[in-house]
Structure formats: C-alpha cells, structure tokens
Amino acid sequence: MQVDRSILIERLRVGGCLASFPTDTVPALASRPQDAELIYKAKRRSPQKSLILMAADAEDIWPFVTGSAAERREWQRLAQVYWPGMVTFVLPARDGVPRVMHAGTPETLGFRVPDCAIAQDILAQTGPLATTSVNLSGTPPLTSLAEINRAFPEVLTLREDNLADNGGSYAGGGKPSTVVEWASGEW
Numbered sequence: 001m002q003v004d005r006s007i008l009i010e011r012l013r014v015g016g017c018l019a020s021f022p023t024d025t026v027p028a029l030a031s032r033p034q035d036a037e038l039i040y041k042a043k044r045r046s047p048q049k050s051l052i053l054m055a056a057d058a059e060d061i062w063p064f065v066t067g068s069a070a071e072r073r074e075w076q077r078l079a080q081v082y083w084p085g086m087v088t089f090v091l092p093a094r095d096g097v098p099r100v101m102h103a104g105t106p107e108t109l110g111f112r113v114p115d116c117a118i119a120q121d122i123l124a125q126t127g128p129l130a131t132t133s134v135n136l137s138g139t140p141p142l143t144s145l146a147e148i149n150r151a152f153p154e155v156l157t158l159r160e161d162n163l164a165d166n167g168g169s170y171a172g173g174g175k176p177s178t179v180v181e182w183a184s185g186e187w
Contacts, residue, residue, distance in 0.1 A: 002149065002159045005122070011156055012126045018042055019156040020134050020148050021122050022163065022170050023114040025086050025177045026141040027148060028054065029134040029155065036100045036130040042152060045137040048104030052177075053097065054112050054131040056123035058083050061111045064128065065091045067182075075182065084115035086173065090181035101130050112177060117165045118158070133176060143171040 003011075011017045015032040018039065022028075031038050033053065040047055055061050058079040065075070075091060093102060093109035102109045112131075114120065123129060133141035134148050134155070142148045148157055148170070163170060180187050 001153065001155070002145075002157050005118075005158055005162045008156050008158060009122055009125045012122070012129065017156060018152070018154065020152070021119055021158055022116055022166050023054075023119045023172050024084070024116040025114070025173050025175060026133045026143060027170055027172060028114075028119065028129075028131040029152075030054070030129040030131045032126075033098045033101055033128065033130045036098055039130060039132060040100070042155070043132065043135065043137045045132070046104070047100070049137070050102040050105050050109060051130045051132050052088055052110040052112050053101065053128050054114060054119070054123060055128040056113065056120045058113055060123075060128050061113065064094055064097050064109070065111065066094045067092050071182070071185070078180075078187075079113070083113035084120065085113070086115070086175075086177045088112040088177045088179045090179060092182070098130075108181070110179065116172060118163070141176065143174055145170045 008019050015035050019030050020027050088110045090108050090110050135141045
C-alpha cells in the first residue's frame with residue numbers, strides 16, 4: 001500500500017506494521033524491533049537467520065551493543081570510515097535487543113547506517129528499525145516499487161512522488177551490504 005512518507009513514519013512509530021523504503025543497497029523491509037516476527041512471517045524466513053538493526057546515525061547504534069572500552073573504540077573508528085554506507089557490522093548485542101531479531105545468533109546482531117537520504121530521514125524519526133531486504137526468503141531482493149507492491153501488498157511503501165530525494169528510484173545500489181563480523185577481538 002503506497003503512502004506518504006509522514007504516514008509511513010507515523011505507522012512505524014506506532015508499530016504493528018511492515019514498511020519498505022529505499023536504502024543505498026536494496027530496499028529495506030522494516031518494522032519496530034519488537035515487531036520483527038512480522039518480517040519473518042511475511043518473508044517466510046527462518047527464525048535462525050538474524051535481521052539487521054538499521055539506524056540513522058552511528059550514535060543510535062551504540063546503546064544496542066556490548067563490549068569493552070577498547071572494542072567500542074575500534075568499532076567507532078571503523079564506523080567513522082564506513083558509516084553511513086553499505087557495510088553491516090556484526091557485533092555483540094545487548095540483552096535489550098528483542099531476541100526474535102537474532103534467535104539464530106543470540107550473542108550477536110548486524111548493525112547498519114545507510115547512506116541514503118530517505119532512509120536516514122525515516123530512521124531519524126522512527127528510531128532504529130529491524131530490517132532486511134524485501135523478498136521472499138531464498139529469492140533475489142525486489143528492487144522496484146511495482147515488484148514490492150505486487151509481492152507484499154500489505155507492506156507500506158512510499159508513493160513515487162515521495163522519492164524525489166532518491167532520484168525517483170526505489171532500487172538503491174541493487175546489491176546487499178557487505179557484512180563484517182567482530183569475533184574473538186578482531187574483524
């Protein structure tokens with residue numbers, strides 16, 4: 001269902017819904033973190049496959065991770081280089097992150113800050129969201145508004161006239177983000 005950006009943001013703030021918006025990689029399928037089960041159900045995704053917590057700014061990510069002061073300095077150093085951008089960091093997750101987001105990897109979670117004005121605007125107003133690509137599990141990501149609306153008619157999408165600051169495109173870069181994992185004290 002196509003809606004204006006303000007309606008999409010308001011519905012995400014309230015929760016209980018799924019929304020899609022462009023990013024710098026592939027369009028996101030998003031929900032409030034506590035509603036992440038909606039993503040799994042819509043995509044027919046295994047609960048063993050973790051989601052990504054996406055935020056507008058790196059500062060919005062740090063409350064959700066846990067680690068030593070030295071580790072945090074290293075993560076922040078790398079975030080300054082790669083965020084916003086097409087890189088997902090897999091880091092130790094705090095207990096407060098809803099378990100449904102990372103049941104398959106209960107100790108860690110993927111975190112990302114996209115380099116896309118629309119995504120950053122939405123995330124700045126909703127706070128961090130549970131995200132993944134828009135597609136049925138095991139199929140290629142959908143990259144057009146028409147494909148997304150056909151496959152997921154219940155998902156809130158942005159009206160085409162709301163895409164001007166993304167060059168009118170829903171697709172982003174068309175490729176998933178690069179994933180780097182912090183394990184045993186190193187990348």
